[in-house]
Amino acid sequence: MALILDHVTYEYGSGTELLVRAVNDVSLVIPDGQFIGLIGHTGSGKSTLVQHLNALLKPTSGNIYYNGEDIHDKDFSKKKLRSKVGLVFQYPEHQLFETDVFADVCFGPKNLGLDRKEVELRAFEALKQVGLPDEYFYQSPFDLSGGQKRRAAIAGVLAMKPEVLILDEPTAGLDPKGRDEILGLVASIRKERGITVILVSHSMDDVAEYVDRIIVMNRGSICYDDEPRQVFAHKEELESMGLSVPQVTDVMYALKRSGWAVDTGAITIEEAKRAILDCL
Amino acid sequence: MLKDITLGQYYQTDSVIHRLDPRVKLAATMLYICSLVAVDQAGGYVAAVLFLAAVIRLSHVPFRFMVRGMRSILFLLVLTFVMNLFMIKGEVIFAFWKLTISREGVDMAVKMAVRLSLLIIGSSVMTLTTTPNNLMDGMEKALKPLQKVRVPVHEIAMMMSISLRFIPMLLEKTDRIMKAQMARGASFDEGNILKKAKSMVPLLVPLFVSSFQIADDLSMAMENRCYRGGEGRTKMKPLHYEKRDYIAYLVLAAYFVLCITVGRIVRWGRIF
Numbered sequence: 001m002a003l004i005l006d007h008v009t010y011e012y013g014s015g016t017e018l019l020v021r022a023v024n025d026v027s028l029v030i031p032d033g034q035f036i037g038l039i040g041h042t043g044s045g046k047s048t049l050v051q052h053l054n055a056l057l058k059p060t061s062g063n064i065y066y067n068g069e070d071i072h073d074k075d076f077s078k079k080k081l082r083s084k085v086g087l088v089f090q091y092p093e094h095q096l097f098e099t100d101v102f103a104d105v106c107f108g109p110k111n112l113g114l115d116r117k118e119v120e121l122r123a124f125e126a127l128k129q130v131g132l133p134d135e136y137f138y139q140s141p142f143d144l145s146g147g148q149k150r151r152a153a154i155a156g157v158l159a160m161k162p163e164v165l166i167l168d169e170p171t172a173g174l175d176p177k178g179r180d181e182i183l184g185l186v187a188s189i190r191k192e193r194g195i196t197v198i199l200v201s202h203s204m205d206d207v208a209e210y211v212d213r214i215i216v217m218n219r220g221s222i223c224y225d226d227e228p229r230q231v232f233a234h235k236e237e238l239e240s241m242g243l244s245v246p247q248v249t250d251v252m253y254a255l256k257r258s259g260w261a262v263d264t265g266a267i268t269i270e271e272a273k274r275a276i277l278d279c280l
Numbered sequence: 281m282l283k284d285i286t287l288g289q290y291y292q293t294d295s296v297i298h299r300l301d302p303r304v305k306l307a308a309t310m311l312y313i314c315s316l317v318a319v320d321q322a323g324g325y326v327a328a329v330l331f332l333a334a335v336i337r338l339s340h341v342p343f344r345f346m347v348r349g350m351r352s353i354l355f356l357l358v359l360t361f362v363m364n365l366f367m368i369k370g371e372v373i374f375a376f377w378k379l380t381i382s383r384e385g386v387d388m389a390v391k392m393a394v395r396l397s398l399l400i401i402g403s404s405v406m407t408l409t410t411t412p413n414n415l416m417d418g419m420e421k422a423l424k425p426l427q428k429v430r431v432p433v434h435e436i437a438m439m440m441s442i443s444l445r446f447i448p449m450l451l452e453k454t455d456r457i458m459k460a461q462m463a464r465g466a467s468f469d470e471g472n473i474l475k476k477a478k479s480m481v482p483l484l485v486p487l488f489v490s491s492f493q494i495a496d497d498l499s500m501a502m503e504n505r506c507y508r509g510g511e512g513r514t515k516m517k518p519l520h521y522e523k524r525d526y527i528a529y530l531v532l533a534a535y536f537v538l539c540i541t542v543g544r545i546v547r548w549g550r551i552f
Contacts, residue, residue: 056459079465087463094453095460097485107482111465142489156464 003030003053003085003164003196008062010048022048023059024220030164030198035190037207037228038200040217041242046200047090049217050166053198054078054085083112086162090169092153096141101152102127104141108160119159126159127152129192130185147178151185158189164196165189171206183210204232208246208267216243229265248272289345291408297339298409301525302418308532309406315539316395316402324543325394331535332402341408349404350397357396364389416441421519434510442498450491457486 010023022045030036030053040046051057052064055071055078064071071081089095098104105123114122127137130151136144141152150170157165167186171179187210190197199207207214207228214231216224218241224231232238232245235253244250245267252264252272262279266272297305316328336343350357370384410418420437427433458468461482468479 051459054463056462079467082463082465087460089456089460089463092460094486094490095457095464095482097482097489107461107466108464111467160465 002032002067004028004065005030005052006063006065008049008052008059008064010045010052010057011060021220023052025062026220026222028215028222028225030196032163032196033194034196034213035187035211036196036198037211037214038198038217039202039204039207039214039243041202044217044241045220046217047168048220050087050168050198050200053164053166054082054087056087079111083108083160084162085164086157086160086166088154088157088165088167088170090172092156092170093141093146093149095156096149096153099140100138101132101141101144102137104152105155105159108156112160122159122161123155126155129158129189130155131181147174147181150174150178150182154182154185162195164198166198166200168200169202170199171201171203179206186210202243204238204244204246208232208249216241228267232267233265289349289404289407290411291341291345293340295338295340295409296524297335297405299524300409300528301519301521302410302414303422303519304521304525304528304532305406305410306415306418306422308528309403311532311536312402313399315536315543316398319539319543320391321543321546323546324539325391325398327535327539327542328398331539332398332405335405336401339405339409341405345408346401346404349400353396353400357393360396361389361393364392412444413441416444417515417519432510434513438510446494449494450487453490454483454487457483 005026005028008023008026009021012020012022024045026049038046038050048057052059055064058072066081066085069076071078096104098107102120102123105126106119109119109122132148132151132155136148136152141149144152154167154170165186170182170186174182183206186197186199189195199211201207211228214224214226214228215222216231216238223237223241224234232249235245235249238245245253248269248271249264249267252262252266252275255262255276256264260279263275266275312328312332315324319325319328336346365381365385366379368382368385368388369380370382372380373383373386374381407415416437419440420433423431423433423437462468466479466482468476468483470476471479
């Protein structure tokens with residue numbers, strides 16, 4: 001039960017002068033239940049890559065397998081795949097269209113051909129899970145605030161009960177509080193449902209606290225694929241790609257430079273606190 | 281997907297033709313089309329082909345880009361050819377069942393096909409060598425006299441260039457929203473017409489909402505920069521004629537006179 005990418009390459013504008021290789025020979029195994037951070041700066045191909053995972057894009061070459069089946073086989077149902085691999089796009093609030101929030105969340109499960117009762121139950125559960133207050137359920141989605149709209153949109157994908165949940169920059173354009181709330185929400189969803197989560201971001205701070213594994217992309221290829229601690233050890237290489245280590249890790253490096261013998265491996269504030277206390 | 285559609289087919293390179301004032305190119309295209317319609321002798325078409333070939337050569341745009349525009353009118357081209365071939369009555373040179381082909385028919389069919397092809401290639405030379413914005417600038421300046429009769433030339437030009445500017449953006453948005461809804465199990469190509477129309481709602485509503493949003497933001501940004509319409513407004517890059525533009529006008533005039541002379545006044549006999 002896993003997603004496997006086998007030498008996936010994707011080109012935009014094949015056969016013209018404007019050929020761009022957005023994803024270049026990527027091979028990955030995404031086992032069940034993992035919490036993965038996919039990091040790369042703008043244009044590194046991370047958004048293009050995740051669109052392959054639910055067959056929105058077809059690789060120019062290479063194959064993708066879900067539970068051992070090639071997702072581009074003729075008799076493989078893409079609709080079913082999309083219910084299993086849920087993708088929340090960047091700025092998902094732009095996809096809201098129904099007259100009220102509840103109806104919008106029902107859109108996904110309804111497309112799966114479930115009966116009305118099941119559809120509404122799932123929508124209700126999903127809205128509860130994203131923590132949207134009840135009084136908003138029957139309001140127009142366009143009347144909600146930015147953060148609430150995003151919650152509603154995430155609920156729209158959650159209601160399909162995916163086994164793999166992919167979120168493309170879920171914190172883009174949110175203030176620090178909204179950002180923490182959304183990230184906390186994602187972590188709690190994963191805990192409750194035990195699903196695989198792939199969090200796409202360009203910010204290490206977003207992912208450092210939560211994920212088990214970080215995949216770093218640069219110019220369409222994978223540079224690092226390891227535990228957070230191992231990845232953040234490559235501070236200079238990351239910076240040369242236009243990425244950074246988490247702010248606390250940066251602070252630890254700065255402390256070390258000014259003569260304090262701290263452990264620079266700290267990636268969360270909690271760990272940093274302990275490391276500094278140890279040193280003192 | 282949708283991103284593959286190219287609009288405004290400007291081909292970026294540096295050439296004399298690219299550098300010409302857009303007004304020259306507009307006038308040239310008009311005049312060229314006039315010459316194609318006016319001419320009815322073989323000599324005129326030879327002149328038109330040679331002139332176009334010379335311009336294409338000067339523009340440094342690969343020829344296959346010109347022909348690309350032909351694809352969309354291929355059907356029209358074939359239809360006109362066939363219609364003219366069979367419909368025009370005259371001296372019969374071929375007959376089969378009820379269909380007859382006359383000498384005049386062949387003559388007209390060939391003429392129309394040549395005219396249409398040259399017309400399309402000729403106008404794509406203009407769009408390939410001029411950016412849409414530049415073209416709008418040229419049009420605005422050329423149509424300026426119409427302002428005297430209260431035609432809002434500047435406003436029209438501004439609206440046109442804004443819409444052109446936003447087409448790629450809207451295409452990208454459409455692509456994105458389509459994918460987002462597909463990720464929620466929507467399909468846009470299943471079922472009968474009614475079902476298809478209904479499936480467009482989840483695409484069109486967000487698209488309208490964001491277009492209004494964009495329009496609102498843009499108008500706010502324009503107002504913040506004190507945009508008040510065309511009156512008294514100056515250009516960052518004002519158009520003015522250079523030596524090459526005057527030369528181009530002269531060449532154009534020479535071509536037109538030559539083309540009319542060999543294509544209309546001098547009788548060469550029929551093409552067939």
